[in-house]
Amino acid sequence: MQLSSTLSWLVDAAGEAPGADRLLAEVGARLVTDGIPLAGGALTLAVPHPLVARRTWLWRAENGEVIEAFGFAAEGLAALGAASSHGDEGRRWLAHLAAGPVHEDVVGSGPDGPSLGWIGPRPFTPGEVDALRQVARFAVAPLAALAARATLTAALEAYLGRRSAARVLAGPLRRDIGETIQAALLYADLRGFTTMSESNPPAAVISALNDWFDRIAGPVHAFGGEVLKFIGDGVLAIFPVVGGSPRGACDAALRAVAAARTGMAHLDEARRREGLPPLPFGAALHLGEMLWGNIGAADRLDFTAIGAAVNLVSRLEGLCRPLGKVVLVSGTFAAETSASLIPQGTHVLRGIASPCAVFTVPEN
Incomplete structure (x- = not known):
């Protein structure tokens, strides 16, 4: 041979x-x-x-x-x-x-x-x-x-997500390298996290955070989205618009939130059986454009999404507690989804110039 x-x-x-x-x-x-x-x-x-x-x-x-x-x-x-x-x-x-x-x-x-x-x-x-x-x-x-x-x-x-990792590997390691994309955005965080972190040992806090992140990130990835950031107890995820129509991305984001709520309900029940308090959270959904790329210092970069849409979705999540809702949806997002949503009026969001029409999802 x-x-x-x-x-x-x-x-x-x-x-x-x-x-x-x-x-x-x-x-x-x-x-x-x-x-x-x-x-x-x-x-x-x-x-x-x-x-x-x-x-x-x-x-x-x-x-x-x-x-x-x-x-x-x-x-x-x-x-x-x-x-x-x-x-x-x-x-x-x-x-x-x-x-x-x-x-x-x-x-x-x-x-x-x-x-x-x-x-x-x-x-x-x-x-x-x-x-x-x-x-x-x-x-x-x-x-x-x-x-x-x-x-x-x-x-x-593992640290950036699949889509972001591919862009980092394909592009030069310089600031101002990125692209403007349209996506459905999801921002969610725990309520009362500061109190929990001050009244529990670090190991218990980390365990609770990991349980929460599993139940929000898993559905995001399962429905085609990507977690961009874990910010303290918060999560920023995107569902990029593919093919020109935002409906698929918006519907996928709604399904991910519904799955996360189901997962958190099971987690809260397990925590109650162990004598632990539940982990309430709020989530907001918005549709918009953002710059997706490199920002940072000359020799220390971050690959992330920035823009008015990112600011709005984080501010919208802040309304969850005063409105008594787990999930809030912007009017821009609501106009593109096939789901039935419930109007919650128009609200002024801190730092956002124009008032935002706000919706929520029907409760089961």
């Missing part, structure tokens, strides 16, 4: 692969062309993600398909019988692959290094095993580059 072209590709071009899935598929296809019988392969990388410590991609030789699998209990191919995030089809595929002979290499140094594994339709010969080991040695540099990019992306997404 001849591996020269595969090894040359690993040295010269593999580091530019757009992702782990494409690198795995390309290496697998090249090995098949080189004469090594493969049924499939797997590539596992350690990534500092808040929820997933390691990510594994599975490649199927017969059609070149690659899927990502989660929940592996052990490293590499030792857990090929685990459930895939792709449901029954993924489980059937894993069972098929796991039935074949396995060869796996830890690429680089240390037990937490990337692993590259292969499954054959028959046991690999000593010559084929040597060839696969040689491929693993040549894969050290491109996989290190891939892991570094994956680590950077995961860190930025």
Whole structure:
């Protein structure tokens, strides 16, 4: 068998692969062309993600398909019988692959290094095993580059959100770099947080904040939005307008708020059973344009959204307590949603030049 072209590709071009899935598929296809019988392969990388410590991609030789699998209990191919995030089809595929002979290499140094594994339709010969080991040695540099990019992306997404992280990675690190976008905005925060933080130990306060953020951020992401900021006990999120019509973004924001209220109701019930007070909150929704980009000092930047729409939604949330409502909606937002809303009159908001028509959602 001849591996020269595969090894040359690993040295010269593999580091530019757009992702782990494409690198795995390309290496697998090249090995098949080189004469090594493969049924499939797997590539596992350690990534500092808040929820997933390691990510594994599975490649199927017969059609070149690659899927990502989660929940592996052990490293590499030792857990090929685990459930895939792709449901029954993924489980059937894993069972098929796991039935074949396995060869796996830890690429680089240390037990937490990337692993590259292969499954054959028959046991690999000593010559084929040597060839696969040689491929693993040549894969050290491109996989290190891939892991570094994956680590950077995961860190930025964890702290900035997926859309904002992509913009930071794509743009220059300079002030005044950004764009004006239209979005449905959501601003929500807890009531009585200052009193709670002064009367409870820090660990209890942090636990309560994490529970609250889980129940507001989860629905935001589930309905296509993105959390831009955690501000003390507050959350600023956006649902960008796509395709010219704001209705989809506004309806998604309303559904996210409804889901968050349901989640908080369950949380409050659990807290009551533990003898803890509930966590009341207020939320405001608005539709408008904002500058989405870099601001800050010359050598310390923040990627965020600023503008009149951001100011209005935060001021509108401040009306929740005096009006006795959990959710308030601006007239601009109300005009674009298909939901049935209840008028609450026109109100002057602190620091906002024009009075704002205010609505709320029907209570169940």
